[in-house]
Amino acid sequence: xxxxxxxxxxxDSEDDALLLLRELxxxxxxxxxxxxxxxxxxxxxxxxxxxxxxxxxNMPDFDGPAALKVLQRKGLDVPFILVSGKIGxxxxxxxxxAGASDFVPKDNLRRLVPVIERELRDAENRRQRRLAEDRLxxxxxxxxxxVTNNADGMVILDKQGKTLFMNPAAExxxxxQGTGAPGLFGVPIGARNPIxxxxxxxNGERAWAEVRAAATEWEGEPVYLVTLRDVTxxxxxxxxxxxxxxxxxxxxxxxxxxxxxxxxxQTGQLLxxxxxxxxxxxRSPDTCLHLIGEAxxxxxxxxDQVRHMSFQLRPSxxxxxxxxxxxxxxxxxxxxxxxxxxxxxxxQLPYLPADISTAIYRIVQEALTNVARHAGVRRATVCIxxxxxxxxxxxxxxxxxxxxxxxxxxxxxxxxxxxxxLLGGKLTVESAPGAGTRVCxxxxxxxxxxLRAEDxxxxx
Ligand SMILES: Nc1ncnc2c1ncn2[C@@H]1O[C@H](COP(=O)(O)OP(=O)(O)OP(=O)(O)O)[C@@H](O)[C@H]1O
Ligand SMILES: [Mg+2]
Numbered sequence: 001x002x003x004x005x006x007x008x009x010x011x012d013s014e015d016d017a018l019l020l021l022r023e024l025x026x027x028x029x030x031x032x033x034x035x036x037x038x039x040x041x042x043x044x045x046x047x048x049x050x051x052x053x054x055x056x057x058n059m060p061d062f063d064g065p066a067a068l069k070v071l072q073r074k075g076l077d078v079p080f081i082l083v084s085g086k087i088g089x090x091x092x093x094x095x096x097x098a099g100a101s102d103f104v105p106k107d108n109l110r111r112l113v114p115v116i117e118r119e120l121r122d123a124e125n126r127r128q129r130r131l132a133e134d135r136l137x138x139x140x141x142x143x144x145x146x147v148t149n150n151a152d153g154m155v156i157l158d159k160q161g162k163t164l165f166m167n168p169a170a171e172x173x174x175x176x177q178g179t180g181a182p183g184l185f186g187v188p189i190g191a192r193n194p195i196x197x198x199x200x201x202x203n204g205e206r207a208w209a210e211v212r213a214a215a216t217e218w219e220g221e222p223v224y225l226v227t228l229r230d231v232t233x234x235x236x237x238x239x240x241x242x243x244x245x246x247x248x249x250x251x252x253x254x255x256x257x258x259x260x261x262x263x264x265x266q267t268g269q270l271l272x273x274x275x276x277x278x279x280x281x282x283r284s285p286d287t288c289l290h291l292i293g294e295a296x297x298x299x300x301x302x303x304d305q306v307r308h309m310s311f312q313l314r315p316s317x318x319x320x321x322x323x324x325x326x327x328x329x330x331x332x333x334x335x336x337x338x339x340x341x342x343x344x345x346x347x348q349l350p351y352l353p354a355d356i357s358t359a360i361y362r363i364v365q366e367a368l369t370n371v372a373r374h375a376g377v378r379r380a381t382v383c384i385x386x387x388x389x390x391x392x393x394x395x396x397x398x399x400x401x402x403x404x405x406x407x408x409x410x411x412x413x414x415x416x417x418x419x420x421x422l423l424g425g426k427l428t429v430e431s432a433p434g435a436g437t438r439v440c441x442x443x444x445x446x447x448x449x450x451l452r453a454e455d456x457x458x459x460x
Contacts, residue, residue, distance in 0.1 A: 002030035005116070008045055008078075010055035010067045012037040019109065020054060020083065027113030038062055042070050050078050052116055057084030057091075068100055077126060079119035083112065153209070153228035156218050164218060173209065173230060175202020187213040189224065196231070208235040244418050247411050262309060270302040315361070323357040324349065327364060327382070338372040340380055347385040356443055359419045360384070360393050363427070366412050367395035367439045375399025375437060390425065390444045398436040416441065 002025060011017045017035045024031045036042045037059050053071055057064040064082045071080055079101040082092070092103040101122075102115045147154060153170030157163055166174065187195050194210035201207045209228040216225045274295045281291035310316065317326040324346065331342040352360070364382055371380040377399035384393045413429060416439065420427040425443035 002028050005029040005031045006049060006051045007031045007033045008042070008050045008053045009033055009035045010037065010042055010053065010059075010062070010064075011035055012056065012059040012062075016056065016106065019106075020112070023109045023112050024116075027116075029113070029116075039066060039070050042067060043074070046071065046074050046076065050076075051120060053078055053080045054083055054112075055080065057082055057087050057095075064100070065095060065098060068095070068098055072099060077123060079116070079123055081112070081115055081119065083109070151229075153230070155226040155228070157224045157226060159222060159224075164223065169230075170228060171202075173199070173201055173207060173228060187211050187226065189213050189215050194229070207232040240414060241418070244411075244414060247415075251411075259309070259313075266305055267302065267309075270298050270305070273298050274302070314358075318357055318361060319354065323352055323360060324384075326357075326361060330361070330365065330368075331382075334368055334372070340368070340372050340378055342368065343379065343381045345381070345383045349384065349391065350386065350445065352391065353446060356391065356423060356445070359423055359443065360391070360441070363416045363419060363439070363441050364393060364395055366416055370412055370437070370439075371395070371397045371399065374402070386445075387442070390442050392440065392442045394438060394440040396436065396438040401431045401433050401435045401437050403431075403433055413439075 005024060007020075007024065009017045009020060011020070014035070017033075021031050021033060034045050036045050038061055042062075053067070055064050055067045064084065068080055071078060080099070082095055082100050082103045083106060084103070085106050087103075095103065101119045104111045104115055147167050150167060151169055153173050154165075154167040155163060155170050155174075156165040187197075191212065194212045197209050197211050199207050199209055208231050210231050211229075212227045214225045214227075216223060218225075277291045277295040277298065281288045281295070284291075315326045315329070317329060327344070331344060335341050368380055368382070371377065375397040377397050380395060380397045382393070382395050384391065386392070417427045420441045420443055423443045425441060427439065427441045429437070429439050431437040
């Protein structure tokens with residue numbers, strides 16, 4: 001059994017075609033053929049797959065060069081061999097130039113099989129090369145995608161430190177022109193741990209990056225690959241946290257000082273007063289009752305004061321009654337102290353864990369203090385609602401407002417932000433001069449939080 005060969009024969013003479021087939025069989029092939037002799041029938045036949053096209057040169061309604069064009073118009077890489085009687089050498093050369101694979105004279109058909117073998121080998125080589133090129137192009141595309149979409153910046157530097165390539169993440173850091181690209185900056189080549197660098201971005205801002213460098217090759221030349229991870233956000237958060245921790249210690253000390261002062265100046269004096277009144281009562285039976293009455297009044301004042309102090313430190317109602325009643329008490333006291341009335345709107349709240357209700361209480365307290373101190377209005381609104389398994393609280397006013405640039409370094413806003421962040425939430429502040437202020441905190445509720453009327457005691 002010969003080697004199968006799909007051969008399209010372009011030939012008007014059936015006898016000549018039979019001669020071709022005989023030659024192919026003699027050469028060890030089992031040809032599977034079709035004979036055509038017009039452009040239309042050839043084009044139709046080319047819809048199927050062929051290993052080789054063997055074409056006569058002169059036919060009544062067709063010719064070799066026209067058949068070659070039909071094949072080329074289809075864009076097929078199939079060997080095209082001219083088999084003909086006498087055609088001049090020049091005609092044969094011009095057919096080869098036009099793209100025919102070879103020319104075999106009809107009176108020397110023995111050459112046909114070796115020519116076909118060679119052409120099939122060449123065609124197979126071309127197919128393999130095309131496949132390899134396709135694979136290479138696809139792997140280049142994949143690599144380019146990885147580099148383009150990498151969140152880390154990648155910079156290729158030549159040995160002189162000149163930037164040869166930057167991916168989009170690096171361009172975002174240094175600007176498209178790469179002005180201020182880091183060079184190597186003394187980053188040790190191939191070090192296991194990255195170096196943290198303070199860099200200036202393309203638009204002149206300060207940023208932080210973790211930088212690594214490796215020696216590699218780029219288009220056949222030795223180069224350095226510098227990888228940069230933008231850690232500016234993390235560094236800022238760390239700086240802010242350090243500042244807040246320092247501030248927390250200061251606030252603790254301030255609070256202790258104020259409690260000590262209060263205990264000494266107020267509680268201590270009132271207790272001294274009571275003791276003196278009781279001493280005098282024990283020495284003078286005549287005025288005893290009157291003095292005890294005075295001592296009772298001072299004791300009542302003392303009880304009020306201790307209650308006030310304890311509420312300031314941490315309202316026990318937060319644990320006993322829940323968030324809403326504690327807020328209502330705060331609004332009442334706040335209105336008496338500052339003349340600022342609070343409009344309060346709220347949803348039915350689920351049960352809130354102590355850390356969340358404390359955070360909300362403190363955020364509302366600070367935001368309202370800001371209204372009283374900075375907004376210059378007599379009304380503020382507080383809203384609390386549930387949204388997407390989170391509890392949201394908003395404190396707004398229609399007062400002075402402020403611009404971000406105009407804010408001096410302070411602790412109120414950053415403290416509120418930190419409280420929300422510590423519980424996995426976030427705090428946004430919207431304000432503009434003359435347009436009021438809106439502080440909104442969103443704090444996610446833990447999964448196990450069940451819907452139960454947290455504020456059913458007294459406030460509903
Ligand atoms: N409701 C508001 N209306 C107008 N300005 C406000 C309001 N809230 C905040 N601000 C502005 O923002 C600044 C920062 O507020 P923040 O609470 O952080 O600091 P503070 O109130 O000045 O001081 P503290 O650290 O004691 O709270 C304020 O100084 C003020 O200029
Ligand atoms: Mg404040």
